[in-house]
Amino acid sequence: MKLKWKPKKLTLVIIPDTTQSVVRFRISHLSAYIAAACFSLLMLISITIYFLHAHTVKQASDLQTKLSGVNQQWSATLTSKNEAIEQLQNEVIQLSQQAEQMKTKVEEVKKLESDLKSIAGIDHEPSNVAIASTNSEGKAKKDANQPTVGESPPSTGVGGSPNPVSQEIILKLGQDTLASFSALNGEVQELQTNLVQTKQKVADKQEQLRITPTLWPTSTKVVTSPFGYRSDPFTKIPSYHSGIDFGAHENDPVYATAAGKVVSTGKDIYHGNNIVIEHSKGLRTWYMHLNKILVNKGDSVEKGGKIGLVGSTGRSTGAHLHYEVLKNGESVDPKPYLKSIRKDDN
Numbered sequence: 552m553k554l555k556w557k558p559k560k561l562t563l564v565i566i567p568d569t570t571q572s573v574v575r576f577r578i579s580h581l582s583a584y585i586a587a588a589c590f591s592l593l594m595l596i597s598i599t600i601y602f603l604h605a606h607t608v609k610q611a612s613d614l615q616t617k618l619s620g621v622n623q624q625w626s627a628t629l630t631s632k633n634e635a636i637e638q639l640q641n642e643v644i645q646l647s648q649q650a651e652q653m654k655t656k657v658e659e660v661k662k663l664e665s666d667l668k669s670i671a672g673i674d675h676e677p678s679n680v681a682i683a684s685t686n687s688e689g690k691a692k693k694d695a696n697q698p699t700v701g702e703s704p705p706s707t708g709v710g711g712s713p714n715p716v717s718q719e720i721i722l723k724l725g726q727d728t729l730a731s732f733s734a735l736n737g738e739v740q741e742l743q744t745n746l747v748q749t750k751q752k753v754a755d756k757q758e759q760l761r762i763t764p765t766l767w768p769t770s771t772k773v774v775t776s777p778f779g780y781r782s783d784p785f786t787k788i789p790s791y792h793s794g795i796d797f798g799a800h801e802n803d804p805v806y807a808t809a810a811g812k813v814v815s816t817g818k819d820i821y822h823g824n825n826i827v828i829e830h831s832k833g834l835r836t837w838y839m840h841l842n843k844i845l846v847n848k849g850d851s852v853e854k855g856g857k858i859g860l861v862g863s864t865g866r867s868t869g870a871h872l873h874y875e876v877l878k879n880g881e882s883v884d885p886k887p888y889l890k891s892i893r894k895d896d897n
């Protein structure tokens with residue numbers, strides 16, 4: 552049998568409806584294959600495009616989810632930062648208030664130092680710094696420049712914004728507070744130096760007081776004969792009394808009027824039992840007519856220390872203490888020296 556290539560035809564029939572005639576198409580097998588191939592290719596491309604589109608949509612969705620997450624993180628971070636800033640702002644305000652309180656305290660310490668100098672009687676200079684910081688003018692100036700908690704700070708915006716505290720004001724407050732603390736640091740250092748000097752001056756003053764005969768030599772304050780010219784108790788003729796006589800009972804204690812060193816003890820017909828104490832260069836005290844001497848030459852005595860007992864030895868009409876202050880060997884009036892009493896005499 553012999554095969555012959557005879558192109559086969561395919562007939563496509565289109566029947567619109569019963570009233571119209573039938574349409575016939577005759578196409579070759581090759582055309583049908585080509586059409587099928589084209590259709591398959593078209594389907595493949597469509598499917599590929601579909602999957603590509605689906606993939607892209609999924610990627611976009613993932614990105615959006617990620618972006619949303621990042622956005623939330625940023626939001627949380629921003630909130631946290633804002634809270635931190637607000638807290639810092641409040642702390643700046645509190646620091647500002649503390650600086651003001653410290654200023655007041657420093658002024659109080661300055662006043663105390665001034666008072667201390669006044670009490671100690673050393674180069675007292677009235678301080679007006681404390682007054683300047685507490686007067687109404689100073690207060691008003693402070694209020695105008697530095698807002699405090701509970702008060703609305705002056706607005707720098709246009710239109711009267713109710714914004715309670717602007718960043719600029721907080722920044723300026725922080726800078727002012729830093730300057731205040733720096734200034735306070737300087738003042739505290741100066742105060743420290745002054746207090747050290749004052750302490751030294753007080754110590755010097757105390758030492759000076761220790762060796763200056765300011766105490767009364769007897770418990771009694773009865774002066775029976777002052778320093779100066781008088782009628783001699785024995786001869787009744789005018790004479791010079793080189794000390795003060797204190798009336799006292801026999802054996803009443805006699806005290807050293809300042810700290811010092813006993814330079815002589817002795818007895819003679821005029822002064823009776825007597826003691827001489829040297830306190831500082833050129834300043835001595837002399838205690839006479841004692842019934843008893845309780846110290847020895849060379850002894851160191853403290854201010855207020857008991858050195859003898861009242862008597863009437865020597866040229867005396869009765870129990871009393873004749874007390875002299877000698878400056879560079881010359882008798883001077885002891886009265887200006889007598890300023891303090893012994894603590895247990897109160």
Ligand SMILES: [Zn+2]
Nearest residue numbers: 794795796873
């Ligand atoms: Zn006398």
